[in-house]
Amino acid sequence: MNTSFTYKDSGVDIEAGDNLVEKIKPFAKKTIRPEVLAGIGGFGAMFEIGSKYKNPVLVSGTDGVGTKLKLAFQLNKHDTIGIDLVAMSVNDILVQGAEPLFFLDYFACGKLDVDTAASVIQGIAKGCEESGCSLVGGETAEMPGMYVAGEYDLAGFAVGVVERNKIIDGNNIMPGDVILGLESSGFHSNGYSLVRKVISQTNLDLNSEYAPNQSWGEAILAPTKLYVKPILELLQQVQINGMSHITGGGITGNLPRVFPSHLAPQISLAALPKVKLFTWLQQMANLTSQQMLETFNCGIGYTVIIPKSAVATAEALFTKFKIKTYKIGEVIYKNKLDIEYI
Numbered sequence: 001m002n003t004s005f006t007y008k009d010s011g012v013d014i015e016a017g018d019n020l021v022e023k024i025k026p027f028a029k030k031t032i033r034p035e036v037l038a039g040i041g042g043f044g045a046m047f048e049i050g051s052k053y054k055n056p057v058l059v060s061g062t063d064g065v066g067t068k069l070k071l072a073f074q075l076n077k078h079d080t081i082g083i084d085l086v087a088m089s090v091n092d093i094l095v096q097g098a099e100p101l102f103f104l105d106y107f108a109c110g111k112l113d114v115d116t117a118a119s120v121i122q123g124i125a126k127g128c129e130e131s132g133c134s135l136v137g138g139e140t141a142e143m144p145g146m147y148v149a150g151e152y153d154l155a156g157f158a159v160g161v162v163e164r165n166k167i168i169d170g171n172n173i174m175p176g177d178v179i180l181g182l183e184s185s186g187f188h189s190n191g192y193s194l195v196r197k198v199i200s201q202t203n204l205d206l207n208s209e210y211a212p213n214q215s216w217g218e219a220i221l222a223p224t225k226l227y228v229k230p231i232l233e234l235l236q237q238v239q240i241n242g243m244s245h246i247t248g249g250g251i252t253g254n255l256p257r258v259f260p261s262h263l264a265p266q267i268s269l270a271a272l273p274k275v276k277l278f279t280w281l282q283q284m285a286n287l288t289s290q291q292m293l294e295t296f297n298c299g300i301g302y303t304v305i306i307p308k309s310a311v312a313t314a315e316a317l318f319t320k321f322k323i324k325t326y327k328i329g330e331v332i333y334k335n336k337l338d339i340e341y342i
Helices: 014-029 068-075 081-094 114-131 192-202 216-220 228-235 250-258 276-285 289-295 308-320
Strands: 036-038 056-063 099-109 134-142 152-163 178-183 209-211 242-245 263-267 300-306 325-333
Touching (some): 068 152, 081 099, 081 242, 099 228, 114 152, 114 228, 192 276, 209 216, 209 276, 242 250, 250 263, 250 289, 276 289, 308 325
Antiparallel strands (some): 099 152
16 A cells, blocks of 8 residues: 555644743733743743742642533633633632642644634633633643544643642631632533533533523633632731632532641631522532532632631632632531531
């Protein structure tokens, strides 16, 4: 057989990949911190911690955005899913008091669509910029036959730093501390397999109005809220004894993770926000309140556990950042349950 085949004939377009790199460089450049010694285009990115920290501890996290991607494909909306990707990792490492330093992404597809990929990565860069961390690199993998046409997958990796003596590990949580909940922007990036099932079963028109100037599709696809800048500022003002990022497993699964074994959160169900998205989902899926709490953030995307004396300062700071807060509970001595609802 004398027939010859090129890599492009097999479905991999190297030129498209090169074009994407050139297209995303301006987005990435806007995120670069002074500590970055080498960025997009090299084999590895270099980052200098510098003299700001006396005893630095690196904190790392990785995540994806799950089946929320399916809705992005369905709505052909790719400009905010990258924000989700960044938020899921930087909000996680923030829990231990870490300042996010840099981020890398992994974008995989069957056939590279440069415009779609650039839109996704522009969202990643926006999330990095809003978090004060640098987008220092990533990987674009074009793998024919691995993915359905028009679809892709994402993963993200964040690295942050915290002074060793300022690590927040929950050991300073005390009975009587207040649990302050920070509003979410919606489902964030969890529970979308169930959300999509409900959309399908109820034939919800995603283009219909959810709120003035917002469709149901836009509300359901709203990007995960980034809490980095307000939390880093709050750390300079008050004592924070513990924090939680409310992701998969909901309030029930995430809040107790930061508590010492002899203490537990006592949560007032009446104090949780009433959000149309969650009320709709609970009714359509016929879920109990316990099932909702075990699966979704229920309007609370992040919690800070602080002394009562710090609440007024914290509320004022979050108001400055236009983030609604809710005093959802307090810390009690543990009886039998990991979390007590009242």
